[in-house]
Amino acid sequence: MRSFTYERAASPAEAAAAAARQAKAKFIAGGTNLLDLMKLEIETPGHLIDVNGLNLDTIEPTPEGGLRIGALVRNTDLAADPRIRRDYGVLSRALLAGASGQLRNRATTAGNLLQRTRCPYFYDTAQPCNKRKPGSGCSAIGGFSRHLAVMGTSEACIATNPSDMAVAMRVLDAAIETVKPDGAARTIPIAEFHRLPGETPHVENALEQGELITAVTLPKPAGGRHIYRKVRDRASYAFALVSVAAVIGRHGEGRFAVGGIAPKPWRMQAAEAELPRGAKAASAALLAGAKTTHDNAFKLSLVERTLGAVLHEARG
């Protein structure tokens, strides 16, 4: 870990302004991802701006009938909130499928959205990795890629986004509210928040340097069965091989997004249109153009079968 300086910001706007003043500044929230990466010198911020004291930890109703979730609301609190459990069950379930109780007590809404990939080569600073060190190459292509992506990848990077929460938020059409260093606020739909790697896998989202997430909003509740199904190699405390977040109506219609297969939660209208025809048709539409490796080709049938399990549960 490199030495760094540290400050506590007094307001969201000041936090953003402070972050813009220093080239290598980063926000720190729960620290459950950032500190691990700093210890390994995968992240080397020169300055940390602690955002824990910004009073961004409440969940409020919005005028549109939805909810506004403060950026600092802990994963545990969000999952347990009665409104979330009643109206946005898929989100509560996705959160509880992630990490461990101790980590969720610490992890925040914004931090979770911004957690970085779990590609094993990203974690070994001796190995080439375009995401960690632009231009150095991608070790995962041709290497150990069992957990990596089959959709949305590029020649430069095949990493997945590991968040469970984000998959549920994607299916709920959440939006991310931010404040920029100049004080301007904006709202980014979650579909546009995470970036595909292209030639620049180190650019992972739409945020600008210093831009602070203040909240995530959920539109008014969507009716239907809320299901989150996470498939992994052990029963708990592991990242998804594949996960499906779905809100399914009475006739098998609805929406779904898939985690564990792409650099962002993967959702397509064309695939949702096929839902009433079943998992095979819907996943075929979702996975059109998939690019697999020897190690991760199984994810294609796993997506279809996990979606099948979800539709079965929705009917039952």
Add this chain to the structure above:
Amino acid sequence: MRFDTPATTNPIDQLKVIGQPTDRIDGPLKTTGLARYAYEQHDVVANQAYGYPVGATIAKGRITAMDLAAARRAPGVLTIVTAENAGKLVKGNFNTAKLLGGPEIEHYHQAIAVVVAETFEQARAAAALIAVDYAEEAGSFDLAAARDSAEKPEASDFGGPPDTSVGDFAGAFASAHARLDQTYTTPDQAHAMMEPHATLAAWEGDKLTLWTSNQMIAWGKADVARTLGIGKDKVRLISPFVGGGFGSKLFVRADALLAALGARASGRPVKVALPRPYTFNNTTHRPATIQRIRIGASAEGRITAIGHEGWSGDLPGGAPETAVNQTRLIYAGENRMTATRLAVLHLPEGNAMRAPGEAPGMMALELAMDEMAETLGLDPIAFRTLNETEVDPENPKRPFSQRQLVECYRIGAERFGWDRRRPHPRQVREGRWLVGMGMAAGFRNNLLATSGARVRLGEDGMVTVETDMTDIGTGTYTIVAQTAAEMMGVPLESVIVRLGDSSFPVSAGSGGQWGANNSTAGVYAACVKLREAVAQRLGFNSSDTVFAEGEVRSGNRSVPLAQAAASGALTGEDSIEYGDLAKTHQQSTFAAHFVEVGVDAFTAEVRVRRMLAVCAAGRILNPKSARSQVIGAMTMGVGAALMEELAVDKRRGFFVNHDLAGYEVPVHADIPHQEVVFLDEADPMSSPMKAKGVGELGICGVGAAVANAIYNASGTRVRHYPITLDKLIGGLPENV
């Protein structure tokens, strides 16, 4: 004490303390955090500094340049040791690769430097500033590709001969009524113990003390002395608590050497813990195997030919994984062969991990037995029972000292409800789950090794046991105390146990499931000496003296034990030394493992639903700690069956998933209720304790029982571990 005739009745047979399910006497220390592990020895010496290792980032080649300038200038740095300035170092007898590499690099993350600084954070930050240039060489990293180049290794103490042959295997196999010829693979596995390798080193003049985490104190002391080129009398190892080892801490590793070198160079006590990623590539691992098994049988199911060949790889000069060994002993059959072959691989060093040989060997053999039973149309238990042997099948003049394997099957089948198992696969569905049952035999040899102890009766009447034996989480403190309490006729509270210090008598150490029987037998021998000293001082005839309820009794005289030491403490010191009983009799431990699994009909996720192990392993010294050993081993067996695999990067020659997020081991949610039954048994051939090992028996066979249950549930036979869902998904029923 020489042990060369079978044990007769002795004080241990009273079973007042031995055999009782006593709580761990070190439990409160552990649950309150007061047990000091190596890295936590904050106050044993003043002025401690911190060392942080630097590992090579190539698998094979040479360092061409190493720039230490920036690290030397970094805040708090006291010294940096590399092979260039470390002085002459000799490779330890138990090490295949050097613990401090450079300029030649033998494997990924081989240590090439240690940075010593005032704080841990400073040492770590400075270590990251060291820039190294390499000339990388091509290496051999793929066992399947290297298989054909594998050679016949030398015979070894633990491994036995590389080739064995009885009768005419080829002829009998060719003419057998039913035949199986299959190849199975097991992956590289990591010990993944909680406590990483860690050492605090302090020099006092030319004397070196290491507070470390080590299973085998005497081996470690000798190898530290050898490596540093100093006398054994100058080295002291102290390892009172070990946070798991599973074989990974049988030998001195880089933490100890780097701490010693860092301390010598800086003139300060230095502590070094291996960072978690280094525990995967810097230390040892269980090597991957390829195993070919051939079984020929008659129509009624008698084995006429059985052959087992195993391939594994290691660094040049290394040793094979002896996965075929149990096949020499477990089933009858007139014509038999085994062969072990070793390829050169430039991956990190392969070495012992919990039940080396048998753990991966039984994963393959017991899967093959399940397949063969199906081919023959026999129940897997019936097939095994038909091929039971009372003698060493390679040498029928050698009987087993005890062998209750069939009894294990019988009791296990009854308890588990084996009769409810459907012989044909994929017959049971409960909701989304395909449900199946599987079983396997468990088999692991019992090994005998000299073990010593010193027992002192203090003036206060307290009995203190000292031995360099280690407690690696197994419960040694407790069974040693139970042994001394039983022998001296005192309550457990009157016994103090001190372990893991090389200034104590040399014990068998912890490994190969030999620790419990041998170390307590050593304590027994020392207690016999102490009893003699007590009797003599009290003027008793030692042959009819009874030690009970804190008293020494002879004829109609009875004296409090403490009185014997009133005029000064008394000490008994001795070792147990074994004669030929292990040569005349085959000593092994046996189990029957039963598992029920559910396979998700949609996603092929496997969940273990029930587990049972029935064990026949000699006298159980403490049913509570023995049960903990077995359920821990069963858990590890589930890990081996379902998820544990070090992923090899075959281009660069290293294990990629080198942390506990990437190398998955079972969590609580993976493990259901586990039941363990110990058969009532005492083996007079094993030692005066009549005990044998259980800590490794518990893992041997479990993986195959899981695999067989998966087959019974799903109808898919997977011969390549671990059985992850991608290997099952193609065989599942059509999606709905």
